[in-house]
Structure formats: structure tokens, C-alpha cells
Amino acid sequence: MKNEWILEKNHLSYWLRQLRKAGDLIGPLRDKGRDIVFRSVDQIHEVVLDSPASLPSPKEFLLPQYDPMLRLKVTSDGVNLPSKPQPVSPNVHMKESYGKTGVLDLMDKKKRVIFGVRSCDISAIRLLDRFYLEGYRDPYYEQRRKNTLFISIVCNNPDPTCFCIGLGTGPYLEKGFDIQLTDLGNRYFVQTASAEGIKTVKGISFLFSRPRKTDYDDQYEVFLSATARFQKRISLESPRRMILAGRLKDDFWQKVARRCFECGGCVYDCHRQDIS
Amino acid sequence: MYTDGTSSAIITSMNKIMTVCPYCGCGCGLYLHVKNGQITGTSPSRTHPVNRGSLCVKGWNAHEFATHPDRLKYPLIRERKGLRRATWDEALNLVAARLGEIRTKHGPDSIGILSSAKCTNEENYLMMKFARAVLGTNNIDHCARLCHSSTVGGLAAAFGSGAMTNSISEIAEASVLFVIGSNTTEQHPMIGMHMLEAVDRGATLIVADPRRTQIAEFAHIHLRHRSGTDVALLMGIMNVIVSEGLVDADFVRRRTENFDLFEEELKRYPPATVEGITGVKANDIRRVARIYAMEKRSMIFYAMGITQHITGVDNVRACANLVMLSGHIGLPMSGINPLRGQNNVQGACDMGALPNVYSGYQKVTNPGARRKFERAWRKKLPVSPGLTIMEMMEAARVGNLKAMYVMGENPLMSDPDLHHVRESMEGLEFLIVQDIFPNETSEFADVVLPAASFAEKDGTFTNTERRIQLLGRAAGQIGESMPDGEIICALAEKMGYGMSYRGAYEVMEEIAFLTPSYGGVLHHRLSDGFGLQWPCPDINHPGTPYLHRKNFAKGLGTFITVEFLPPDELPDEAYPFLLTTGRLSFHYHTGTMCRRTAVLEREEPECLVEINPADAERLGIRKRTRVRVSSRRGSIEPKALVTGRTPEGTVFIPFHFMEAAANILTNPATDPGAKIPEYKVCAVKIEKSEP
Ligand code: SF4
Ligand code: SF4
Numbered sequence: 001m002k003n004e005w006i007l008e009k010n011h012l013s014y015w016l017r018q019l020r021k022a023g024d025l026i027g028p029l030r031d032k033g034r035d036i037v038f039r040s041v042d043q044i045h046e047v048v049l050d051s052p053a054s055l056p057s058p059k060e061f062l063l064p065q066y067d068p069m070l071r072l073k074v075t076s077d078g079v080n081l082p083s084k085p086q087p088v089s090p091n092v093h094m095k096e097s098y099g100k101t102g103v104l105d106l107m108d109k110k111k112r113v114i115f116g117v118r119s120c121d122i123s124a125i126r127l128l129d130r131f132y133l134e135g136y137r138d139p140y141y142e143q144r145r146k147n148t149l150f151i152s153i154v155c156n157n158p159d160p161t162c163f164c165i166g167l168g169t170g171p172y173l174e175k176g177f178d179i180q181l182t183d184l185g186n187r188y189f190v191q192t193a194s195a196e197g198i199k200t201v202k203g204i205s206f207l208f209s210r211p212r213k214t215d216y217d218d219q220y221e222v223f224l225s226a227t228a229r230f231q232k233r234i235s236l237e238s239p240r241r242m243i244l245a246g247r248l249k250d251d252f253w254q255k256v257a258r259r260c261f262e263c264g265g266c267v268y269d270c271h272r273q274d275i276s
Numbered sequence: 277m278y279t280d281g282t283s284s285a286i287i288t289s290m291n292k293i294m295t296v297c298p299y300c301g302c303g304c305g306l307y308l309h310v311k312n313g314q315i316t317g318t319s320p321s322r323t324h325p326v327n328r329g330s331l332c333v334k335g336w337n338a339h340e341f342a343t344h345p346d347r348l349k350y351p352l353i354r355e356r357k358g359l360r361r362a363t364w365d366e367a368l369n370l371v372a373a374r375l376g377e378i379r380t381k382h383g384p385d386s387i388g389i390l391s392s393a394k395c396t397n398e399e400n401y402l403m404m405k406f407a408r409a410v411l412g413t414n415n416i417d418h419c420a421r422l423c424h425s426s427t428v429g430g431l432a433a434a435f436g437s438g439a440m441t442n443s444i445s446e447i448a449e450a451s452v453l454f455v456i457g458s459n460t461t462e463q464h465p466m467i468g469m470h471m472l473e474a475v476d477r478g479a480t481l482i483v484a485d486p487r488r489t490q491i492a493e494f495a496h497i498h499l500r501h502r503s504g505t506d507v508a509l510l511m512g513i514m515n516v517i518v519s520e521g522l523v524d525a526d527f528v529r530r531r532t533e534n535f536d537l538f539e540e541e542l543k544r545y546p547p548a549t550v551e552g553i554t555g556v557k558a559n560d561i562r563r564v565a566r567i568y569a570m571e572k573r574s575m576i577f578y579a580m581g582i583t584q585h586i587t588g589v590d591n592v593r594a595c596a597n598l599v600m601l602s603g604h605i606g607l608p609m610s611g612i613n614p615l616r617g618q619n620n621v622q623g624a625c626d627m628g629a630l631p632n633v634y635s636g637y638q639k640v641t642n643p644g645a646r647r648k649f650e651r652a653w654r655k656k657l658p659v660s661p662g663l664t665i666m667e668m669m670e671a672a673r674v675g676n677l678k679a680m681y682v683m684g685e686n687p688l689m690s691d692p693d694l695h696h697v698r699e700s701m702e703g704l705e706f707l708i709v710q711d712i713f714p715n716e717t718s719e720f721a722d723v724v725l726p727a728a729s730f731a732e733k734d735g736t737f738t739n740t741e742r743r744i745q746l747l748g749r750a751a752g753q754i755g756e757s758m759p760d761g762e763i764i765c766a767l768a769e770k771m772g773y774g775m776s777y778r779g780a781y782e783v784m785e786e787i788a789f790l791t792p793s794y795g796g797v798l799h800h801r802l803s804d805g806f807g808l809q810w811p812c813p814d815i816n817h818p819g820t821p822y823l824h825r826k827n828f829a830k831g832l833g834t835f836i837t838v839e840f841l842p843p844d845e846l847p848d849e850a851y852p853f854l855l856t857t858g859r860l861s862f863h864y865h866t867g868t869m870c871r872r873t874a875v876l877e878r879e880e881p882e883c884l885v886e887i888n889p890a891d892a893e894r895l896g897i898r899k900r901t902r903v904r905v906s907s908r909r910g911s912i913e914p915k916a917l918v919t920g921r922t923p924e925g926t927v928f929i930p931f932h933f934m935e936a937a938a939n940i941l942t943n944p945a946t947d948p949g950a951k952i953p954e955y956k957v958c959a960v961k962i963e964k965s966e967p
Contacts, residue, residue, distance in 0.1 A: 024289045024290065026289075026290060031292070031294055031307070031321075032294045032305065032321065032323075032324075032804070032805065032806060033305075033321065033323040033324060033805055033806050034323040035294070035321050035322055035323050035324075036322075037292050037307060037319075038290075038292075039289075039290050039291055039292045040289030040290045040291060056319065056322065060309065060317060060319070061290070064309075064311075064316055064317055065309075065316065065317035065318070065336075065339070066316040066317055066339070066340070258493060258494075259472065261330075261332055261333075261461065261465050261468070261469070261861070262333055262861065262862075262879070263330065263331060263332045263333045263335075263336055263465070264333050264336055264337075264875060265320070265330060265331060265336055268317075268319070268336060269319075
């Protein structure tokens with residue numbers, strides 16, 4: 001049986017409220033100006049469902065800028081001396097103890113549901129997985145990744161700057177996501193791919209119904225209209241060949257680099273850059 | 277059981293608080309990430325008109341210094357053995373008593389106050405109220421003296437108002453950008469971003485700078501004039517505009533005065549003469565004049581390269597004359613734009629943390645203005661203008677100034693000729709330093725008061741395009757530290773002057789009431805969007821994106837005649853190199869914040885002196901070797917960075933590094949009007965340092 005369901009939009013907030021019981025619910029919320037930011041959802045009705053396609057990157061929830069790993073306790077013989085008094089950790093409550101070892105593990109073990117991310121984010125996170133989970137496994141990344149469930153929403157209306165269609169990283173994914181929603185007007189077409197995603201939907205299956213023929217038809221129509229709206233068509237194949245064949249001019253990279261302000265923002269924002 | 281409201285889930289979760297970057301005058305909007313009550317990260321606002329989803333490296337790391345373990349957490353009092361922890365009561369009582377004593381014994385003008393371009397508008401307003409109403413002195417100044425006092429004076433005389441005339445969001449639409457004395461991409465990165473966008477759209481970029489700075493790499497024309505010859509260069513350009521008939525005669529006739537006198541003076545600067553003074557080819561001067569004058573939508577940008585000279589005010593006036601001559605002002609994408617350095621240096625000036633004006637540049641010598649403030653503050657106010665920073669330092673050295681109260685500044689790094697500044701600090705009877713970190717100046721303090729950082733307080737900053745923006749409080753106090761504004765109020769109360777407000781918003785109400793250009797600026801109006809740009813005279817006014825639309829603030833614009841004067845100290849036989857100082861993109865001013873940020877310190881951990889390859893070869897200096905740079909005032913030992921960026925005969929040193937403080941070398945000679953020191957030119961010699 002296919003992992004596809006229908007969720008009435010009426011039931012969305014109920015569903016999110018139930019999801020929140022298991023952990024922190026993070027979603028796109030309006031802020032100053034026309035900003036939309038991902039942060040913990042306090043009022044579920046404030047989650048933005050009609051945002052533009054491109055949203056801030058959720059990378060920070062897997063690889064935060066500041067991530068304390070452990071804290072050492074001052075022992076009587078003064079061996080594990082932290083040099084300065086440390087503030088409370090963002091990951092751990094005060095009540096957690098050092099135990100016998102004198103080492104407080106500060107690993108972030110919080111469960112999170114991140115609602116409203118985009119297919120390109122999901123594709124990018126899969127690249128992060130390759131980097132952090134193949135070969136050497138980064139335990140901090142792994143822990144967070146395991147505890148985080150992503151609910152992505154297909155972009156019915158790509159931005160003029162969007163180019164996922166040329167790279168096969170969106171706007172609609174066949175695999176690799178946890179839970180993927182497609183907006184069909186008054187209902188969502190829900191697909192699950194990962195075990196965690198399937199478990200989450202099945203755990204509250206009374207909210208979901210099985211899709212019918214008309215749902216599939218509508219979903220296909222939305223998919224077609226979304227893919228027709230892209231203004232940018234990018235193919236990586238020809239640049240790849242150019243680079244491999246050494247047909248780039250010597251000063252090309254220099255020209256690219258000259259524009260760089262060395263802000264380091266790409267490291268925090270872009271899923272593909274992790275050389276800090 | 278209902279768990280909402282009590283749910284700890286929200287407290288331990290991830291929140292984001294919109295605030296304003298605490299570093300430079302661009303005033304980028306950013307979010308501080310707060311997790312479990314602790315600040316853990318930063319991200320840009322995506323729709324903010326200045327930064328539109330980007331930040332520079334300092335902004336991206338703005339969260340780090342706020343929680344640094346070095347933060348001052350308790351008041352400290354000096355005793356024989358050094359500084360010891362004290363309670364707030366103890367410290368404030370001591371300050372109140374000592375200031376009171378000194379005031380009674382030597383008069384109020386024996387006390388000097390340095391306010392801060394890092395603090396909020398509300399705090400600067402309270403500080404200037406404290407100086408004038410509580411202490412009874414006009415001796416209040418702040419670091420704007422050291423960066424843009426020439427602008428405040430120069431543009432006010434020409435137009436009646438000294439601030440950026442245009443908005444940052446207009447830059448991308450301009451057709452000519454003339455950048456003089458500003459390394460914009462490094463010093464104001466987000467403004468630089470808009471400039472490069474304009475270039476992408478086909479704008480012509482002209483950069484005048486002796487150094488081949490990053491922005492100069494993008495320039496269509498780069499004029500490398502000799503440091504300190506800006507007046508001559510600008511006069512040369514204007515000479516061409518007049519002689520080739522490119523003057524906007526209509527504009528000059530209708531909206532300006534004093535043109536004829538000025539035209540006479542211009543005749544003395546034909547391009548050939550100017551080439552001799554500046555080293556810029558006469559032909560380039562002509563090209564620039566034509567491009568600048570013939571396009572509409574031409575904007576001028578300048579920064580410290582114009583202002584930090586003994587002719588700083590004249591440099592500014594020359595720029596002002598240039599825009600009037602070509603009629604490039606009073607329209608969108610056309611004007612003169614001083615780029616202010618500090619996050620709130622515009623605001624600190626607006627708030628009257630200056631010795632001669634109240635908030636909104638209302639002169640202390642104007643009896644009407646003074647009466648207004650006297651009535652609002654219920655106190656007789658001093659009549660004559662007070663001392664500037666440099667004058668305070670001098671007065672302290674000779675013993676006329678007995679006490680200083682320094683809020684969020686670090687004169688022992690930032691002022692020129694540090695050996696002299698040290699003597700001044702030692703000459704004081706009583707020094708109060710109020711800051712977030714211990715710094716070079718607090719080592720001399722008798723009392724150190726711990727203040728809150730931008731992340732822990734409410735209030736507003738005004739960025740370089742006059743945009744007044746609201747801060748967001750993201751975290752609780754560190755230790756016993758308090759926001760600067762609350763410290764000032766508490767101290768005023770101890771000194772018997774009632775200063776109590778319900779919050780920063782009430783202070784802003786008082787500012788709005790007393791300050792015409794801030795008349796409609798109230799916190800609740802700032803909270804939905806990205807603030808308001810002054811002048812905003814009333815509660816329904818939407819703010820002003822560009823200035824001098826139909827009239828100049830003072831009516832007619834005035835051509836002020838200027839004359840080229842060489843810098844105060846030029847290279848000679850004993851000191852053959854010209855030293856110019858400035859900033860790096862990874863660091864910020866005296867380094868108290870950025871040098872406590874791992875990423876920034878990693879990128880640029882030590883002081884390097886830039887020297888031209890030809891000079892380096894002649895002196896046998898190889899890259900990264902330590903050299904000794906000395907001026908008549910002292911010497912430092914940075915490592916050498918051999919680069920063609922800096923022209924032959926010139927060296928460049930950033931002033932962030934305490935280990936090799938450039939300001940030990942700099943010349944304290946000042947502009948006669950603005951009293952701004954000449955940081956950009958002094959004479960030094962360079963030797964290989966002994967291993
Ligand atoms: S349309 Fe594609 S690139 Fe744009 S946000 Fe959606 S998934 Fe990402
Ligand atoms: S450009 Fe200036 S205001 Fe913007 S992030 Fe950088 S330092 Fe902060």
C-alpha cells in the first residue's frame with residue numbers, strides 16, 4: 001500500500017498541536033516587515049501557510065552556530081578546571097548533573113518537528129547526511145538528525161530566483177523526505193517516505209483519509225502548473241563539463257572571489273558549505 | 277490539567293528576536309537566536325531595506341561577544357591594591373559624592389563626559405541631560421568628534437543639516453557613484469553591496485583613494501591622489517565643471533548663494549596645477565568631472581578619508597560645493613552621503629552628545645532653545661559651549677579637568693597620540709568608566725560600572741541613513757550589569773535630581789517633545805516595520821527618505837570658499853613615510869567586542885602594517901617580518917604586509933590592535949573648526965626590528 005494520505009486543512013492545527021506534544025514544533029512565522037523566520041511555534045494559527053517559496057534555511061537546527069559539547073566540573077584536586085565560569089548551556093537544563101565522571105554531556109537531545117521547509121532544503125540536508133554520516137559519523141549531527149522530523153511543503157508557486165527544477169532537487173520530491181505535503185486548496189496531499197514519517201502519520205491515522213482519483217488528478221495538476229512557472233532553467237551539466245575539461249579562464253575564480261565579502265554567511269545558511 | 281502558559285516547552289525552545297546590528301552605521305536588521313534563554317546565533321532579516329538577507333562577518337557573529345565570559349558583571353571600586361568588587365549602592369554613592377565634591381570645589385566645568393556612539397539614542401539623551409541638568413556643564417562629547425565632526429559642522433554650514441541626504445536603498449538605482457575616502461566594501465559592507473549592485477546594473481563607479489582598496493578594484497576610474505590633497509582634487513574637478521559649462525546654472529541661481537566668490541577661488545585650480553598637487557592626471561580629473569556632472573542620479577559617498585584631516589571641514593565643504601554646482605541634491609539617487617561609522621553615531625549626534633548643541637542640533641548658545649530645555653528639565657543650564665574630546669584631554673593633562681565619566685568609549689585606544697592621552701588619564705582626580713568589557717581606559721578608572729550590551733536592553737539606534745530603529749531585548753542581564761540608561765538615572769537620583777522613567781519609550785517621548793526632527797518618533801511607531809527616517813516632525817509623518825527636496829534645511833545652500841592646505845605633518849628626511857590609519861573588515865574600532873569573537877580573531881589575529889613592495893625591497897623587509905614603525909610620538913612593532921594596495925611612500929596600519937596601537941603614532945593636530953584629529957596623515961619611519 002502506498003504511503004499517501006489526504007489531510008483536510010481544517011485538521012492541520014489539530015495535527016500540529018499533537019505533534020508538538022512530542023517535542024519542539026518549529027515553523028515559519030511572520031516577523032518584522034515581510035520577514036518570515038523559523039522559530040518555535042507558540043500560537044499554532046500563526047504558522048504561515050501562504051509564504052513565498054524561498055524561506056530561510058533550517059540548517060541552524062542541525063548545525064547551530066554555537067554548539068557547546070561538554071562541560072568539565074572542578075574537582076577537589078583541581079584537575080578538570082574550566083578556566084572561566086560558564087553560562088547555562090542552551091541545550092541542557094540546570095538540573096542535569098555531572099555524574100561520577102565530572103563531565104557534563106551537553107549534546108542537544110531535544111526532539112523537534114520542523115514544519116514548512118522546502119524540498120530544496122530536504123535535498124540539501126540529504127547532502128549534509130552524506131558528509132556527516134558517511135565515513136566518519138559526527139555524533140552531534142547524528143543525534144540532532146535522528147531527533148528532527150521535517151515536514152516539507154511542495155512549492156506551488158516558485159520564486160523567480162528558484163532553480164531546483166534544473167537540479168532535480170524540487171519543487172516536488174519522489175523520495176528522501178520525512179513527510180511531504182502538497183497544497184490542494186482545501187486539503188493536503190500527504191506523502192511519507194522515511195520510517196519516522198510513516199510512524200508519525202500512522203500514529204494518528206484517524207486524521208488522515210486515503211486519496212481518491214480526484215485527489216491524484218488535482219495533485220498532478222498542481223505539480224504541472226508549479227513546474228511550468230519556473231523562470232530559471234539551470235543545468236549543471238555544461239559547467240561541469242567545462243570545469244572538467246579545463247575550459248575555464250584562469251581569472252574566472254578570481255572574478256568570483258572578488259565579489260566575496262568574506263561574511264561567512266554561506267557556512268551558516270547554505271547546506272552545502274561546511275568548511276568553517 | 278491545562279498546560280498552556282505554564283508550558284516550559286516554549287521557554288526551552290528556539291526563539292528569534294529582531295534587533296539591530298551593534299557594529300557599523302549600516303544598521304542591518306538581524307535576528308538574535310535565543311535557545312533556553314541563551315543567545316546562540318544570528319541571522320539576517322530578509323526584507324530589511326539595508327541588508328536584504330545578508331550580513332557582513334561582524335553581523336553574523338554579533339551574538340558571540342554578548343555572552344563572553346570577560347563581560348563586566350559587578351561594579352568595581354579602586355583601592356590601593358587594585359579594583360575590588362562593590363555593590364551598586366556603594367559604587368554609585370561614591371561616584372555621586374566625588375562628582376559632587378569636585379563640582380563644588382572646582383566648578384561644574386571641571387568635569388568632562390564622554391558619551392557613546394555604541395549606546396542607544398535614549399541613553400545618549402539621558403547622558404547629555406545628566407551633563408547639562410545634573411552636573412551643569414556642556415563638557416560632553418563622544419567619538420563622533422574623531423570621525424564625522426567635520427561633517428556635522430561642514431554640511432550644517434552649507435545646507436543646515438549634516439547627515440546622509442539619501443537612503444541606502446536608492447544606491448542600486450544610481451547611475452554614477454563617486455566614492456571618496458571610503459573603503460566601503462570593507463567598512464560599510466552592506467552599503468558596498470548596494471554599490472556593487474548598481475555597478476552590475478550599469479552605473480559608473482569612481483573611487484578616489486590613495487590605497488587600492490577593495491571597492492577600488494571595482495571602480496571604472498580610480499583616482500589615487502596623495503593623502504591629504506582632497507580639497508585640491510575636488511577643486512580641480514569643480515574647475516573643469518565650471519570651465520566646460522557643466523554647471524547646473526538653474527539650480528545654482530535658485531537654490532544657492534555666494535557662488536560668485538567661490539567661482540573666483542576656483543580659478544586657482546586648473547587641472548594642470550591640481551595634477552602637480554595630487555598626482556592625479558589632469559585628464560582623469562576632466563573625465564571624472566564630465567561623468568559626474570553630466571549624469572543625473574549621481575551620488576557622492578565619503579567617510580574618514582575626507583573627515584580625518586586638519587582640513588576635514590574644508591574637505592566636506594568642497595564635497596558640498598560639488599553637489600550644489602552640479603545640482604545633484606534634493607532628489608532620489610542624487611546627493612551627498614557621509615557614511616557614519618558606528619551603529620549609533622548618527623543618533624548620538626542627533627541626541628546632542630556634543631558640547632555645543634542639545635538634541636536635534638539646537639544650539640546651547642541660542643537663548644530660545646536653552647529656555648525650552650530649562651523649562652522641561654526645571655534647571656538653569658550652562659550658557660557657553662563645552663570642551664571637545666581633544667580639549668578635554670588637554671585640560672586634564674594641564675590639570676583643569678578633574679574628573680571624567682566615560683561611557684562606552686575607549687579613548688586610550690581611539691584617540692591620537694596615546695602617550696599623551698595616558699598622561700591625561702593619570703592627571704585626573706577621578707575617572708568613571710562604564711562599559712561592557714574591561715578595556716585600556718578602565719585600567720585607570722577609580723570606579724568601573726558594568727553596563728548591558730545591545731542584546732540586553734531596549735531603545736533605539738539611528739543608522740547612517742537616519743533610520744531610527746528599535747532594538748529587541750533578547751537576553752537577561754549578565755551578572756549585576758545594568759543598561760547604561762538605568763545607571764545614569766540611578767546616579768542622577770543619588771545626586772538629587774529626579775530622573776525616573778517607566779522605560780526607554782518614555783525617554784523617547786521626552787526626546788520627541790523637545791526635538792523637532794524626532795517629533796513623530798515614538799517606540800510604538802517603530803515596532804512594526806524597520807523604523808522611521810528623520811526628519812519625522814509629527815506623529816503622522818512617514819519619515820523622510822531623502823533630504824533637501826525643495827529647499828535646503830537652512831533655506832539657500834551656501835557655497836563656502838575653501839583653500840587647499842597641506843597636511844600638518846608631512847614626510848621629511850627623518851620620517852620619510854606617510855602613515856595612514858583605518859579599519860579592517862574583520863575588526864571594529866578598539867577591538868573590545870570583535871577581538872572577543874572567535875571567527876573574527878581567527879581571520880585577522882594580529883596587526884599588520886601595509887607597505888608597498890618597492891619600499892619593502894629598498895628597506896630589505898620581507899613579508900611577515902616584524903618591523904619597527906616610529907613617529908615623533910612613539911613607536912610600535914607590527915609585522916609587515918607587503919602589498920601594492922598601498923602606494924609607494926605610504927604605509928597603512930589598522931588601529932584595532934592593542935599590541936601595536938596605531939594611535940601611539942598618530943598626530944593630534946586638529947581641524948581648527950571641528951577639532952577632529954588628523955588620523956589619516958602623519959610622518960613615520962620604518963626599520964627592521966631587532967630579532
Ligand atoms: S521552488 Fe524549488 S528552489 Fe524554490 S523554494 Fe521551492 S523547492 Fe526550493
Ligand atoms: S554591515 Fe555593519 S551593520 Fe551590517 S552586519 Fe556588517 S557591521 Fe553590522
